[in-house]
Amino acid sequence: MPHMSRRQVLSLLPAAGLLAAATPTPASARAAAAVDHPRVLANTVAMLAGTTEVNARPELAGKLASILATARQRLAAMDQAGDGELFAGLRLGTDDVQLRQAFQYLYEIALATRTPGSALEGDEAARRRAADGLVWLHERYFGDQSAGYYGNWHNWEIAIPTHVSRTLALLGDQVPEGLTATYLATMDAYLRNGKNGDVDLDSRFHTGANLADITANRILQGALTGDDARVGKAISDQATVFATIDPYDLQHGVTDGYYRDGSFIQHHRVAYTGSYGRALLSRVVQTLKMLEGVGGGASADLPAVVYRWVADGFAPLIFEGWMMEIVKGRAVVRPATGYTDVGVIAEAVADLTEHVDAAGALALKKYLKFLPAADQAAFVSPGSIARYAAIRADSSVPAADLNPAERSVAFNAMDRTVHRRPGYAFALARSSDRISKYEYMSGENLMPWFQGDGAYYLYLSGEDQREVFGVDYYTTVSPYRLAGVTAPVEERRTVPESYGGRLWYENPGHPLNFTSSSESQNTYVYFPVSGNSFSGGATLGAYGVSGMIQTDDAAYTAKQAGILPEDFVVYRNARATKSWFLLDDEIVVLAADVSGQGGRDAVTTVDSRIAAPGDAVTVTGESWTGRDWRPGDSAPPRWLRYANGTRGTAIGYAFLSRQPVSAGLETVTRSRRVVRTANPDTSVTKNVFTASITHPAKGGLTSLAYALVPNADGARLRAYTRGPLTVLANDRHVQAIRHEGLGIVAANVFTGGPRHVERLLVDGPASVIVRSDSRRSGGRTTVAVSDPTMKRDRVTVMLLGESLRLDGADEGVTAKRVPGGTLVQVTTHHAYGRTFTANLR
Missing domain, CATH: 2.60.220.10 (Polysaccharide lyase family 8-like, C-terminal)
Incomplete structure (x- = not known):
């Protein structure tokens, strides 16, 4: 299963894709590049709505009921709409999110009218209402270019065109004459980060998952209008996302995509396998389904590349059906869980089995059986549900992980490390002058400051990870006390708090031109890099070592150099040199040269974990003198043990250096809105365990050493006094x-x-x-x-x-x-x- 350069990818494209990429396209080329457009549309409708045969399967009952219930809810909202509304409650004209939702609601109505087995299948009145809704939205809120394009560019260039294109395909002959051409012209005009109304591979916006979304939409749009050139160009453009990124030979300056070591980057410098990478996987597999039997489609060799993404990029990051936090960017604070993330991947993997060779298909099927059952209600395609259910029910396919039982993976291209053993997995987030310290954007991930400063996550087998990590971890654990982090003792303000409620820094008059999507916003607000180049490590078989020098971020450095405006808010970081040694029974952590900088204390958090308030949690330990240690004890502990008796899990902490450790339990109640402005105002109460070490500004404690020992009991922790470390x-x-x-x-x-x-x-x-x-x-x-x-x-x-x-x-x-x-x-x-x-x- 190869890694592919851009040149290799282009060599695999069929003649249709290459010929259609040239503009203008001669008639002879158009003939050679002929695409079966009705087949593209039929494939798309079948993918979204299912078929009579597929939808008759009992596994589809829940999906069909959901499609119908959603459509009826949307029709009722149309009935209840007031003046200036298409749907009750959606106020249009200034909020791009609500406009996107309006188009989504029309898609959901149209979907029900084309879903075999739905009570609304073929309902002409519902189809007309959806079509009339498209006309109404275009006339009032989408067609006027001078009034549009407020808010997030993604809604105008990707999200709305996705709903529009799919709705047009579903409505078919119900679409009023000329409406498709009108919408295509408008959507092309809104493609302002492109070139001449088309994809621009040199645009910093048209990369990775974003590029896959835009091109998939344009393939469908070309099929709607019978435009071979549009389809061929879109296929050719999308094919570039299959190329393995070579950082020493960047194409179009693009760093977004998959790397040789399995890393995935989006937004130029953010480790993003679990969000944008997941979206890219889903969209390219959907494209493969759209183009089945079409002619002019992508090469049959490209699915082998996608298989490699799954085996080397996704599988190491999935633990017992949970997507790890270290590769989700700002999405870490969304209510959707790591299990939901993996459900999206499971759908794509099930569909991919139809496109790879027999050996690859069998390996993927084994993996789907190995993973916990996915929530199929989140699957997009009824056909995917049927395929997934058939794989899970096939007794001839044994369950098998794509990961070896013991695996250590250095995702050095995205500053991430994963270490796996039977019983646990350890995930580490680093940063450098190449990879950002965190991602904040659009009011999401409001307190991210230390997430790339060696924050780590220790996942234990048998846990419901929703009770241990996910949005509630970030909600109830202090952002200064994330596990593994060394942070200065200070209080920071979020971006909205710093700038009077605005979700970004606004100063278009400054030479750096600070606007919401500007490069300066990316560099200094959304995803700033660190100042260090040492971030990475080596692996030897299933063992590993990783290291990082912790420094200030780009914004603080630029402010000291006089590059940023006076009212731009920056924070000085603590300094530390850190290493993680990844073994069998333990992960050894060393920190040296620790300083809070500027006369501040610093605190290194050995671990922070959350539990339900009713869980039977205990913290025990032993001092270096051999007596029992309890929270509040001032004597340096030789070891500590956190145990959740309710869940039957435990972690030991064996200290290899002597220093006081503050450890204890605290009941914390906060709203999920403290980490994301769009989260429901849901109050969360957790029992929070924290073990930390203070480095006084005036004192000698600048280094420390300890080992994390998953699933340890007291006897095992006592044994560390005799080695082997x-x-x-x-x-x-x-x-x-x-x-x-x-x-x-x-x-x-x-x-x-x-x-x-x-x-x-x-x-x-x-x-x-x-x-x-x-x-x-x-x-x-x-x-x-x-x-x-x-x-x-x-x-x-x-x-x-x-x-x-x-x-x-x-x-x-x-x-x-x-x-x-x-x-x-x-x-x-x-x-x-x-x-x-x-x-x-």
Whole structure:
């Protein structure tokens, strides 16, 4: 299943897609590129509304009932509409969200009239009302370009055209003459981030999931008007999203898309697999369904690329049916859960089984059976529900994860790390001068400041993750006390609080032109990057090491340089050098050179977890003197244990350095609106556990070391006094540990020059893992090396006192015996954080 460059993708496109991309299109080319437009429309209607055969299946009863009930609700709202309204309660003319909803409601009415088995199927009166509604909206609120395009560009260029295009397809011959052409001309005019009313691959708006949405709409629009050139151009444009992003050879300057290591980026610098990546997966699979048997469609080789997205991009980020928080951008604070996110993916995967080869199809079917049952009510297509149900019911297909049972994944291209073991998964969010510290936008994710500063999430098997993470985690846990974060002691204001209720910083007169969707808004408000280049790590088999230098964000740095206006609000960050060592039974965390900056204290949060108020939660521990430790104890603990007896889960914290730890439980009640302005004003009460360590502004506590031990009991935690972990170094230059049982030495070297790590000499910056076992495979030593800065051409590691020979290595790795040991040289030029390994004997 290949990773594909843009050149390879274009080579796989059929002649129709390529010929139609040229404008103007000669008649001969149009003939060669002929598309079966009625088939595109029929495929689309079948995808959205189902077929008589599919809808007769018992699994579809719930979906059909939902389609009918929604349509009747929308028709009732039309009946109750007042002056200036199409639907009761939707005030049009200044609110783009309510205008989008009006078009959505018309689509939902039209859908019911074309859904076989629906009581409204073929209802001419309902169809006319939907068609008349399209005319009414265009005449009053959509056709006037001078009055439109307020609010979010996405509604005008993507969301509304999606509903309009699908409604026109569903209404078919009920559409008044000329209305389709009128709408297409208007929608083309609203494509203001495009070029000449079409996609512009050089536009920063026409990338990734956004590009897939726009082009899918234009394929359908071309089918509605019998326009081969429009369909062919849209297919060709959409095909570019299949190309693996090469950061050293960007096409059209686009960084959005999938990378070789499975990372997905949207908005140029945001880790976004779980939201925009999910949307992209869904839309390209829908396009494959639209173009089945059409001619001029995408190549049959492209589904293999999508399979790779699922196996390497999505599967590591899904734990027991839950999409991890680290790749959801601002969507982390939406009420929809990680289970709902995975339901969207499950629908796409079920449909993808029809397009990949037999081996890939079987692997995907096994994966669908392995995942918990998805909520099929959220599926778009009735056919997908039927396909998914058939796969789940097929006794000949065994359940199997796409992940190995033990897996450590360095998504270095998006500054994320995932570590999986039977019983738990650990997810880490980093940031750098490449990847943003967080995403805030449109009143979503109001308190995001530290989400990319080493925030981590420890998922335990058997938990209902809605009770542990999701929107309620961000609602009830302090934004300064997210698990894993080192934050300064201060109070910050949200964007609306900072700017008088506005959801962005407004200053169009400034040279940087601050408007809602401007590049300056992106850079300094919506998703600012950090100032450090060291963020990444190495993997060796199922083990890993990751590191990051925590610094200020781009806005604070620019304000100090006099680039930003005086009234622009910025905050200085705490500083720290951090490492995470990913093993079997534990995750070891080191922090050094910690400072709150500017005379402030800083606090490192070892963990924060939430539970229902009625859960039987206990916090126990033991001091270094051997006596029991309880919350409020001032003595440094040797270990702590958080246990939820109601849910049968526990986490241990083994401290490898001595320092006071503040740990305890607090009942917190807040509204979900504190994290997102559009959330319902739902009050949430949780029992919040927090364990944290304070770094006084005037004091010597600038470093610490501890291990997270999932599912630990007291006996296991006491055993850490006898090993197997040893902290070898923990300062701003080097952080390193040794695990005796695994034979592993792992290190992050943050600064240049050769640095000693036990019997290693590492030319930093670098991440290194060395595993040695004289009993294993004839005394093999394996070395894994990565450049977390992504800037180095070569990294060298000297194994001191070892005279070894090379016994297999990745391309670009050499090893030779030299006086004093064995020298391993790794060519990291243009590797973008990739790990290189060498086997030595």
